[in-house]
Amino acid sequence: MGDFAVPNLLPLPVLLPLLGAALALAFRRSDRLQRIVSIAALAGVVVVAAVLVWQTDASGPQVLWLGAWQEPLGISLVADRLSALMLLVSSVVTLLVLLFAIGQGHADSDDEVARETPLSIFHPTYLVLTAGVANAFLAGDLFNLFVGFEILLFSSYVLITLGGSASRIHAGTTYVVVSLLSSALFLIGIAATYAATGTVNLAQLAIRIGGLDSGVALVLQLCLLTAFAIKAAVFPMSAWLPDSYPTAPAPVTAVFAGLLTKVGVYAIIRTQTLLFPESPLTDLLLWAALLTMVIGILGAVSQSGLKRILSFTLVSHIGYMIFGIALSTQAGTAGAIFYVVHHIIIQTSLFLITGLVERIGGSTSLHRLGGLAMASPLLATLFFVSAMNLSGVPPFSGFLAKIGLVDAGIAVGTPLAWVVVAGGIVTSLLTLYALSKVWSQAFWRPLAEARQVAELAAEEAADEAEQFEQAELDAGRRPRGTTTITAAPTGVALAVDTSPRALPRMMLGATAAMTAVGLSITLVAGPLHAFTERAAADLRQRDPYVTSVLPEQVRR
Amino acid sequence: MAQLLLLHLIAAALAPWLAKTLRTKAFPLLALVPATAFAWLLVVATDVRDGNLPTQRIPWVPGLGLDLDFRLTTLSWVVALLVTGVGALVLLYCTWYFRDDDPTLWRFTSVFTAFAGAMLGLVLTDNFLMLYVFWELTTVLSYLLIGHNPGSSTNRRAAMQALLVTTFGGLAMLVGIIAIGVHHTYSISALLADPPPLDAVTVAAVVLLLVGALSKSALVPFHFWLPGAMAAPTPVSAYLHAAAMVKAGIYLVALLAPVFAGAPAWHALTLGLGLLTMIVGGWRALRQHDIKLLLAYGTVSQLGFIVAIAGLGTKTAALAALALVLAHGLFKSTLFLVVGVVDHAAGTRDLRRLSGLGRRMLPVSVPAAFAGLSMAGVIPMAGFVSKESALESLWEEAQEAAPFPSIYGYLALAAVVVGSALTVAYTCRFLWGAFATKPGVPPTPITVPHPGFVLSPLLLGVGCLALGLLAPFESPWLMPYAVTLPTGASPEPLALWHGVTVPLLLSLVSLGVGVALFAQREAFARAQARVPALVDGERGFARTLRAVDRGAVETTAVTQRGSLPIYLASILLVFVALPGMAAVTQGRLPEVRLWDNPAQAVVGALMIAAAVLVLVTRRRLTAVMLVGATGYGVAMLFVLHGAPDLAITQMLVETVSLVVFVLALRRMPTKFTRHPDSPSRTWRLGLGAAVGAAVGVIALVASGGRTTTPVSVDFPTEAYTFGHGKNIVNVTLVDIRAWDTLGEVSVLVAAATGIASLIFVRTRNTRLSRATAKALPSSNAARGTWLLGGRTMRKEKRSVIFEVVTRLVFHIMLAASLYLLFAGHNQPGGGFAGGLVAGLALVVRYLAGGRYELDEAAPFDAGLLVGLGLLVAVGSALAPLAFGGTILETTAVDFTLWPWGEVHLVTSLVFDIGVYLIVVGMMLDIVRSLGTGIDRQIAEEQEQDEQQQETEDEPEELQTEGARP
Amino acid sequence: MTTLAPTGFESTLTPNITLVLVVVGLVAVGTALALDRSLVRVLLGMVLIGNGVAVLYLVVSGRAGRAPFVGEDPAAMSDPLPQAMVLTAIVISLATIGFLLALSYRLWQISGTDDVPDDAEDARIQRLARDDETSETYDRSEESTTTSDERAEAGESRG
Structure with missing residues (x-):
């Protein structure tokens, strides 16, 4: 390698996908070239991320001041252990989801569904999304973090409304508007931060916020926390998520569920540890964690669609990560990081599996699904293993992540921490309940029985919907003219034909690979946990980050 | 010991394949696996008796205290013997229990073998967390075994019942384990050797551990899952529900008894x-x-x-x-x-x-x-x-x-x-x-079982007798465990005959009473029927589950309203309640000044007035205009502040926005559906005021916190010496913070794609439709050809003056846009402003000449332009690497170029050109989508209306109407 | 631009109350609009909030001054960094407007109104809650798992 400087690699996880997006736009008439470009770009990012993980672990945070500007004038990209790890996990996930999407495109190329996911749009947008995610992880600058968010948000707006069907537009609207609001709040937070400190560089902020009046610091902390908590879907700012994610195409939902909320979680970890090390908000965050976990999982229990169930578990398990962060201990932070890694992978796997379920069963509504264990033993195995993993059943990563957090919670040992531990345990059990319902009904229940039940439900629901609408109108709860789509959306109407379609090999392969990545965490849990411990130690000490970014003379 | 577990794991992994090739013959082969373990246990028997306990340690997650520690004690040896011995015999028995053509064999063999491994691991491990790992594995695998025949809803329910009940216990136990582990140790042998004091945490932990044990061993009130689990095939019941899994709870109790039997609540x-x-x-x-x-x-x-x-x-x-x-x-x-x-x-x-x-x-x-x-x-x-x-x-x-x-x-x-x-x-x-x-029941017809089928029960039955007869020899092997308990005298060895003792008498009593009960079974059954069910765990479980479910529905109904305004409101409430209230209660208000310039007050007042009017108007366009007015007001404030770049960009953005608004809204009703003073207005206004106030207070408090000069204090000198530009804001955009700008143009790329995809739902963009004199209907060809596309517009919509002006202005605007682009580094302007001006030029062409005119003006694909721009921008960012520089590093190049003479070129200009191209591309996308695209949809619909009586034709034809010949 | 004396690069800020009030007004009205059901009104609200935030950046950039060009006296210059940030934000807001308008148009095209509808799935749950019902996937069977065991066994595979 000689004099090649590793920090020069830092912009590549952003630039490679952007370059890929540019080429994908240029080659938009050739599916083949688009595919090659996309795969190459994301594979390149995986390699770069792996090098960064190794390098940050071996020799500390890697810093690049872009444009060679004298510190702290320009923008710095920083990869410490946390960033590098997030980058590696997210790049692996985005690559595998890309393969899944390509597989889907292949399978549908002469199918009506192909129109639903126009690949000429998908590739460039997806690549821009991954660039945004990478930028958010690497940003050493608060405003640049905002820009990273905007990149990933705008591409996610496009992806979530892909195809422009009614349900996607409705769901997308909720998503877009909530995200816009969160961006506005983030901008307000940045303005306030700049007002108080005169800088947006994170390392410099770490120093300057320490010198602020505690009241001012608290205001800044709460501003940023609120903005990030929306993105991370923390209760009571989480309700938008289950309404918006489930309608998108399978690979899109998968990558959203896996990654996007975690970028918010990442931002919370980064800012809380680096900028506000002596947080006075432990109790507040513990309460938020508890409510997010419990209310989220109760949501999952009440649902009847697989995608919605998974979306609610997604919200619920964000609570675990917030729990780890709230504890403000090294073990807690390490636990949160481990949980993030686990959860990115497992949620993505489960949504990819859901995509396959949808293909094979023609629906993701539990009313209509049945007999999947017979129809595809391999898919059933993948689902079962992943479901158990998410529920925290040993020896999978969900269990390891959970004991890390419970361990940290009990070590803190305050009454509230005990309550949250109990909440986490209950959540774990209810996750198992919600997913075993899915298993029992979609996989175990014979299809014939499912059909019978669905027919009954259809009749009931049709009457019900009518009555409800009328009752609501009579009660004046809903202003007239407000449209509620009650026309038999899920579960009520029976699929005309649910003859199973063969699962395209590439989709199945990508899903299996994703699940395997999740399982492999079990094998490398020792080194991975040690890595998260070191990452957490870095974060809590703050020194490695600040000193690598800023030379002595500008640390003011 | 790990090797034995690995053997089970490998066997479980191979089992599906074995079952597919050998069918039921796979069972004897698989039976060898637990049999091997059994044999090993016999080999080490004397070691265990003599206290030379085999141990093994393989690190897994040392940071969590979770390692593969194994240790064979007398207790685990006894249970392991049972688990492996019975396991082997039951597997053998399965050979004749299952039919050769059973399609579920692959699953059963694998799960059953894996279960045997998990059970063995459970008793062998010396690590509490590992104990939990195996414990839960047995739970989950038994779930699959109970649900082996999932066709019946009862079976599925029984499986779930067992899963939930035992997992509940397991999770309680996990908390107990961790509570002990965090404060003491996860090592079982270390715990037994050095028990922790019975403080509150430990006692709580012990209770939690017992909850796990009781649920696993099906004690009241958890007992109901076990009879339900009889839904499993009989070999499963014989193994899991007699010999193995249910013994796990007993194993745990026995394991802990030596150190925790004195704990309160234990007995x-x-x-x-x-x-x-x-x-x-x-x-x-x-x-x-x-x-x-x-x-x-x-x-x-x-x-x-x-x-x-x-x-x-x-x-x-x-x-x-x-x-x-x-x-x-x-x-x-x-x-x-x-x-x-x-x-x-x-x-x-x-x-x-x-x-x-x-x-x-x-x-x-x-x-x-x-x-x-x-x-x-x-x-x-x-x-x-x-x-x-x-x-x-x-x-x-x-x-x-x-x-x-x-x-x-x-x-x-x-x-x-x-x-x-x-x-x-x-x-x-x-x-x-x-x-x-x-009496009265005819002999049941039977088919004679295969001799192999009865082999296992026969062996085990004989074992019952043998173990009794050999009782005196049994004690030495069990005694090492017994003596680890602190209380009581050394026990008498097991024996068939201790003489006439109280226990023997009691035994005889119970035997007599039992036989009597059986003899009087009918009378007793009647008596039983009159006693209400004492403990109905199953009903309790069902009620709990129902309560959870109802609670879930009610909670979700409250928290998940499905209404966007409510979601926004809850977010905003948090914003007001947390940072807003913190600013009010914790912050100090700084000194303020009234204004920098009285004109700010005038502009500001007008802006607020315009904003308030938006609240009351029902007309869409009025609302748009008023919002636009506030935007121009912002531009004025920028001017007053000393920010000309911002002012120019804001003006342009505002103008573009207005056009785009008009284009997009032209088909919607002119008025909003509902009157602004709908019932919800009060709370919306109230919340709005609160949010506004919160932002205001936050701004004041945060400003008051400033104690250091901003980092940008060095920008003026550095911008010129290092960035080679005089316009500091532009240098900031294309150089100091060029990375932000790169991100921002990526946003534009995504947005452009998205706008196109929402209008042209199926593909990113449509074919260009250039007008040619021949191909187009020339209803008004006589009126001159200032703009080629103009001929395609309806007569009443054309305006010659507009066309003439457009023809003249278009190139001037393009020139201006290029000027802004190139001069931007030193004067107000830059790629954004330039691109927006060029975009506006295209908008003007479109407004004057319609959609064909737009394609005349820009005969290329917007996506391509955007892609090219991104390529230029990213390329210019990467280029310095080739010269040994840093990404996005700028240099100035001076050279002579006829006819300009000396040219001072700053490489960041290339980056700005990329920005320019992307902005133009996005503008083109916007006009193509919200202008042309909607035009087309209007045309299609009109066409459809006209053809309504005739046979329905696909509008496909219309889309290609203007395609290049 | 009459005030030349102090600089934009102050180590203390004395916020301009006029601008703060403009921010408060724009954000308040914008928020109230954003809470409407009509997506176009929501968009307008977001634009107003965006304008308010742009002015907020003026508040935090200190005193007004000369345009930040090299050659001006740095002491009389306005702070260029917030300006660069606002410029980024402005351009993003243009992208927002374009996208949301396309979205509103599509919404109108689909449902004949630009009102954002309530979520249908959530309405189902609310119906269940109103009727004191259990969730749709809840196993309502009251039957004991053991009493019907014989029936279950009849379907068991045996060889």
Whole structure:
């Protein structure tokens, strides 16, 4: 390698996908070239991320001041252990989801569904999304973090409304508007931060916020926390998520569920540890964690669609990560990081599996699904293993992540921490309940029985919907003219034909690979946990980050 | 030991394949796996007895204290023998239990083998967390085994019941384990060697551990899952629900008894619930007609008994508990396997329909008789020996009043006698029910079982007898565990005959009462029917689950309103309540100044007035104009502040926005659906005011916090010396913070794509439709050709003056845009402003000449332009790397170029060109989508209206109408 | 631009109350609009909030001054960094407007109104809650798992 400087690699996880997006736009008439470009770009990012993980672990945070500007004038990209790890996990996930999407495109190329996911749009947008995610992880600058968010948000707006069907537009609207609001709040937070400190560089902020009046610091902390908590879907700012994610195409939902909320979680970890090390908000965050976990999982229990169930578990398990962060201990932070890694992978796997379920069963509504264990033993195995993993059943990563957090919670040992531990345990059990319902009904229940039940439900629901609408109108709860789509959306109407379609090999392969990545965490849990411990130690000490970014003379 | 587990794992992984090729012949092969483990246990038997405990340690997640630690103690050795021995025999038995063409074999073999491995791991591990790992694995695998025939909804429910109940216990146990682990150790041997003081946390942890044990071993109130689990195939019941899994709870109690038997609540939970379970189980067993269910309740009863003894905490009891575990494992698995044979042979398990089997099925009825006698505790069976010893331990407790008052000891003795009597009665009921010839019931037709099928039950049945006869030799192997308990005297060795003792008398009493109960079974059944169900765990479980579900529905109905305004409101409320309130309560207001310039107040007042008017207008366009006015006001404020770049960009953006608004809204109704003063207005206004105020206070408090000069204080000098530009804002955009700008243009790329995809739903963009004189309808060709596309517009929409002006202005605007681009580094302007101007030029062309004119003006694809721009921008960012610089590093190049002479070129200009191209591309996309695209949809719909009476034609034709010939 | 004396690069800020009030007004009205059901009104609200935030950046950039060009006296210059940030934000807001308008148009095209509808799935749950019902996937069977065991066994595979 000689004099090649590793920090020069830092912009590549952003630039490679952007370059890929540019080429994908240029080659938009050739599916083949688009595919090659996309795969190459994301594979390149995986390699770069792996090098960064190794390098940050071996020799500390890697810093690049872009444009060679004298510190702290320009923008710095920083990869410490946390960033590098997030980058590696997210790049692996985005690559595998890309393969899944390509597989889907292949399978549908002469199918009506192909129109639903126009690949000429998908590739460039997806690549821009991954660039945004990478930028958010690497940003050493608060405003640049905002820009990273905007990149990933705008591409996610496009992806979530892909195809422009009614349900996607409705769901997308909720998503877009909530995200816009969160961006506005983030901008307000940045303005306030700049007002108080005169800088947006994170390392410099770490120093300057320490010198602020505690009241001012608290205001800044709460501003940023609120903005990030929306993105991370923390209760009571989480309700938008289950309404918006489930309608998108399978690979899109998968990558959203896996990654996007975690970028918010990442931002919370980064800012809380680096900028506000002596947080006075432990109790507040513990309460938020508890409510997010419990209310989220109760949501999952009440649902009847697989995608919605998974979306609610997604919200619920964000609570675990917030729990780890709230504890403000090294073990807690390490636990949160481990949980993030686990959860990115497992949620993505489960949504990819859901995509396959949808293909094979023609629906993701539990009313209509049945007999999947017979129809595809391999898919059933993948689902079962992943479901158990998410529920925290040993020896999978969900269990390891959970004991890390419970361990940290009990070590803190305050009454509230005990309550949250109990909440986490209950959540774990209810996750198992919600997913075993899915298993029992979609996989175990014979299809014939499912059909019978669905027919009954259809009749009931049709009457019900009518009555409800009328009752609501009579009660004046809903202003007239407000449209509620009650026309038999899920579960009520029976699929005309649910003859199973063969699962395209590439989709199945990508899903299996994703699940395997999740399982492999079990094998490398020792080194991975040690890595998260070191990452957490870095974060809590703050020194490695600040000193690598800023030379002595500008640390003011 | 890890090798043995690995062997199980490999076997489980290969099992599906084995089952597919060998069918049921795979079972004997798989049986070799637990058999190997069994053999190994026999090999190390003397080591274990002598205290040379085999240990092994493989790190896994040392940071969490989770490592593959193994240690074979006497306790684990005993249970492991049972687990592996019975496991091997049951697998062998499966060969004849399953049909060769059973399509589920691949699944069953794999799960069953994996279960055997997990069970073995559970007893071998020396790490509490690993214990939990194996514990949960057995739970999950047993879930799959109980649901082996998922066609019936009852089976599925039974499986879920078992899963939830045992996982609940398991999770409680996990918390207990971690509570002990965090404060002391996860190592079981270390814990036993050096027990923690019984402080509040430890006691809580012990209780939690016991909850896990009780749920796993199906004690009241968790007992109901076990009978439900009889939905599993019979070999599963024989293994999991007799020998293996249900023993896990007992194993845990026995494991902890040496150190925690003195903990408060320990005896209440083990002895109290154990004996209650013994009676409840026996009671309910007597009510069953299905002989398998009868056995299941019998198992519940026995498990309660064993837990009670194992939890007692004396040396004698410990010895008895081990003997009980062995005896019970043997007789109960025998009986279950017998039931499987009977079920297959006779086609029923209903004791009211079974008749006359005993004599016709001697190879089965004989081992059943052995096992039955053992279960009833009749001499000389193993069951007798162990029960004797259990009674002895209770009697001893009552005599010595240690470890608890003797009154409880006597009560416990009484309970055991009652429980034993019930056991005797249901044993009789079982043997009679399965094998007796019943008056009035015709002999059940049977098919003779394969000799191999009866081999396993036969061996196990003989084992019941052998273990009893060999009782005196048994003790030395079990004793090392017994002596680890702190209380009580060294126990007497197990023996068939201790002389006439109190326990023997009690045993005889219970035998007599039991037989009497059976003899008077009809009277007793009537009596039973009159007693209401004492403990109905299943109903309790169902109620709990229903309550959870109802709670979930109610909670979700409240928290998940499905309404966007409510979601926004909740977010905003948090914003007001947290940062807003913090600013009000924790912040100090700084000194303020009124204004920099009075004009700010004037502009500001106008802006607020315009904003307030938006609230009351019902017309869309008015609202748009008013919002636009505030935007221009912002531009004015920028001017007043000394920010000309911002002002220019804001003006342009505002103008573009207005056009775009008009284009997009032209098809929508001119008025909003609802009047602005709808009922919800009050709270919206209130929340709006609160949010506004919060932002204001935050701004004040944060500004007041400033104590240092901003980092940008160095920008003026650095911008020129390092960035080679005089316009500091532009240098910031394309150089100092060029990375932000790169991100921002990526946003534009995504947005442009998205806008196009929403209008042209199926593809990113449509074919260009350039107008040619020939191809187009020339309704008004006579009116001149200032703009080629103009001819395609309807007559009344054309304006010659507009066309002429457009023709002239277009190129001027393009030139201006280029000027802004190139001059931007030193003067106000830059790629954004330039791109926006160029975009506006295109907008003007479109407005004047319609969609064909736009394609005339920009005969290329917007996506391509955007892609090219991104390529240029990213390329210019990467280029410095090739020259040994840093990404995005700028240099100035001076050279002579005719006719300009000396040119001072800053490389960041290339980046700005990329920005320019992207902005133009985005503008083109916007106009193509919201302008042309909507035009087309209008045209299509009009066309459709015209063709309404005629046959419906696909509008496809219209889309291609203007395609290049 | 009459005030030349102080600089934009102050180590203390004395916020301009006029601008703060403009921010408060724009954000308040914008928020109230954003809470409407009509997506176009929501968009307008977001634009107003965006304008308010742009002015907020003026508040935090200190005193007004000369345009930040090299050659001006740095002491009389306005702070260029917030300006660069606002410029980024402005351009993003243009992208927002374009996208949301396309979205509103599509919404109108689909449902004949630009009102954002309530979520249908959530309405189902609310119906269940109103009727005191359990969730649709809840196993309502009251049957004991053991009493019907015989029936279950009849379907068991045996060989």
